[in-house]
Amino acid sequence: xxxxxxxxxxxxxxxxxxxxxxxxxxxxxxxxxxxxxxxxxxxxxxxxxxxxxxxxxxxxxxxxxxxxxxxxxxxxxxxxxxxxxxxxxxxxxxxxxxxxxxxxxxxxxxxxxxxxxxxxxxxxxxxxxxxxxxxxxxxxxxxxxxxxxxxxxxxxxxxxxxxxxxxxxxxxxxxxxxxxxxxxxxxxxxxxxxxxxxxxxxxxxxxxxxxxxxxxxxxxxxxxxxxxxxxxxxxxxxxxxxxxxxxxxxxxxxxxxxxxxxxxxxxxxxxxxxxxxxxxxxxxxxxxxxxxxxxxxxxxxxxxxxxxxxxxxxxxxxxxxxxxxxxxxxxxxxxxxxxxxxxxxxxxxxxxxxxxxxxxxxxxxxxxxxxxxxxxxxxxxxxxxxxxxxxxxxxxxxxxxxxxxxxxxxxxxxxxxxxxxxxxxxxxxxxxxxxxxxxxxxx
RNA sequence: GGCGCGUUCGUCUAGUGGCCAAGGACAUCGCCCUCUCAAGGCGAAGAUCACGGGUUCGAAUCCCGUACGCGCUACCA
Numbered sequence: 001x002x003x004x005x006x007x008x009x010x011x012x013x014x015x016x017x018x019x020x021x022x023x024x025x026x027x028x029x030x031x032x033x034x035x036x037x038x039x040x041x042x043x044x045x046x047x048x049x050x051x052x053x054x055x056x057x058x059x060x061x062x063x064x065x066x067x068x069x070x071x072x073x074x075x076x077x078x079x080x081x082x083x084x085x086x087x088x089x090x091x092x093x094x095x096x097x098x099x100x101x102x103x104x105x106x107x108x109x110x111x112x113x114x115x116x117x118x119x120x121x122x123x124x125x126x127x128x129x130x131x132x133x134x135x136x137x138x139x140x141x142x143x144x145x146x147x148x149x150x151x152x153x154x155x156x157x158x159x160x161x162x163x164x165x166x167x168x169x170x171x172x173x174x175x176x177x178x179x180x181x182x183x184x185x186x187x188x189x190x191x192x193x194x195x196x197x198x199x200x201x202x203x204x205x206x207x208x209x210x211x212x213x214x215x216x217x218x219x220x221x222x223x224x225x226x227x228x229x230x231x232x233x234x235x236x237x238x239x240x241x242x243x244x245x246x247x248x249x250x251x252x253x254x255x256x257x258x259x260x261x262x263x264x265x266x267x268x269x270x271x272x273x274x275x276x277x278x279x280x281x282x283x284x285x286x287x288x289x290x291x292x293x294x295x296x297x298x299x300x301x302x303x304x305x306x307x308x309x310x311x312x313x314x315x316x317x318x319x320x321x322x323x324x325x326x327x328x329x330x331x332x333x334x335x336x337x338x339x340x341x342x343x344x345x346x347x348x349x350x351x352x353x354x355x356x357x358x359x360x361x362x363x364x365x366x367x368x369x370x371x372x373x374x375x376x377x378x379x380x381x382x383x384x385x386x387x388x389x390x391x392x393x394x395x396x397x398x399x400x401x402x403x404x405x406x407x408x409x410x411x412x413x414x415x416x417x418x419x420x421x422x423x424x425x426x427x428x429x430x431x432x433x434x435x436x437x438x439x440x441x442x443x
Numbered sequence: 444g445g446c447g448c449g450u451u452c453g454u455c456u457a458g459u460g461g462c463c464a465a466g467g468a469c470a471u472c473g474c475c476c477u478c479u480c481a482a483g484g485c486g487a488a489g490a491u492c493a494c495g496g497g498u499u500c501g502a503a504u505c506c507c508g509u510a511c512g513c514g515c516u517a518c519c520a
Binding site: 008 | 446457481519
């Protein structure tokens with residue numbers, strides 16, 4: 001079930017709800033009930049449920065667990081300052097808790113107000129958290145929090161009580177930052193006599209600096225990861241094992257398996273650092289798992305439309321073990337279809353040959369002559385280039401001189417396999433690049 | 444300041460009193476494979492289980508304390 005919690009009218013953001021849909025759908029997480037698909041417990045948008053919250057407030061008044069509060073923002077502010085100064089426990093002081101009913105009835109008509117919940121002040125409230133076990137809170141330190149704001153909208157607390165009870169929510173699984181307000185929620189449910197849902201407070205994800213996730217440390221919406229070239233299955237796999245484990249050795253998991261295996265009792269209570277290196281590994285892993293047809297489509301999506309289907313068929317498999325993120329695809333193959341001579345530092349050509357320029361020239365010249373006459377296919381190209389190792393030609397190992405050829409063709413000392421690349425480039429363009437490299441070296 | 448939560452290799456974690464002189468994965472390093480780079484295979488290094496007390500024949504595992512980190516402390520969620 002998907003519920004949109006939009007009770008803070010000051011923080012509405014255009015398009016935010018659509019991004020929630022998009023992000024969840026991208027990850028393959030879908031819902032049976034929600035604003036867009038309907039369901040028996042609607043509306044699923046809190047701003048459309050205002051009457052229900054009002055009804056709940058009435059019930060709370062009826063059991064004497066709510067009261068009007070007319071305190072001004074300024075009074076509240078000075079109260080907080082005073083408490084901080086005197087090292088007192090923070091929280092509302094109950095100023096309006098016992099106002100005369102007659103006066104209240106009058107002020108409600110003429111003044112802005114909020115409604116507060118009467119917390120029990122004696123004893124303790126115990127939360128039985130599914131991740132952390134029992135957590136005990138002293139009621140004396142709890143304050144009467146706002147449940148209905150002066151604009152008539154509920155706070156999160158009231159909305160939670162109202163919606164989770166009427167929508168028959170069994171589990172409240174949320175971030176650890178909610179733990180301190182859990183006693184509020186327990187008392188709210190108990191006040192109206194509804195069963196308290198099961199609570200599970202998950203550890204937060206933190207950046208490499210141990211602080212809240214920031215842009216620098218990986219904090220971003222799921223959709224931003226999509227744009228950066230991450231696969232949803234990798235993202236889900238990555239997220240799944242942050243704070244949870246299946247057993248002592250599993251680190252790869254699919255969505256279906258996760259759905260079948262996940263259990264709250266294997267969630268750990270401590271925060272996890274968001275490790276981008278692991279995400280990259282997982283993404284590479286899942287890329288290698290993609291069936292050829294789908295992989296080819298993904299590669300094509302990264303390339304200009306003009307690229308031929310034939311070229312794509314050859315190149316896609318070569319890319320699959322060499323790609324960790326989709327955005328790495330284009331730079332790796334652009335030398336194939338951009339009509340240009342790769343630019344590079346001439347020194348790169350002879351680097352692997354101990355900067356022996358005359359030997360490097362030799363390599364380039366021999367390659368040109370070896371490739372000039374043959375029928376243009378992989379087998380012949382490989383045979384011809386391997387032949388250069390012989391004493392009567394270069395007399396050095398191919399692994400020594402092949403890097404020179406990579407640089408001449410791709411502009412860098414590594415990339416997708418050379419022989420296949422030469423086939424795709426064609427004889428004319430290949431020889432042109434070798435000759436250009438030789439020219440570069442001579443000047 | 445008050446309250447709460449947390450603390451096992453750099454990172455994610457396994458571990459619920461003996462099978463742990465702590466297992467797996469990422470990252471790192473080495474070897475193999477190899478047309479480069481990857482991928483893959485094999486291997487190495489890496490944690491006095493935050494610290495200090497206790498309980499016990501025996502503790503990473505139970506209890507107490509300390510330190511450090513984080514969260515909350517709104518008419519935000």
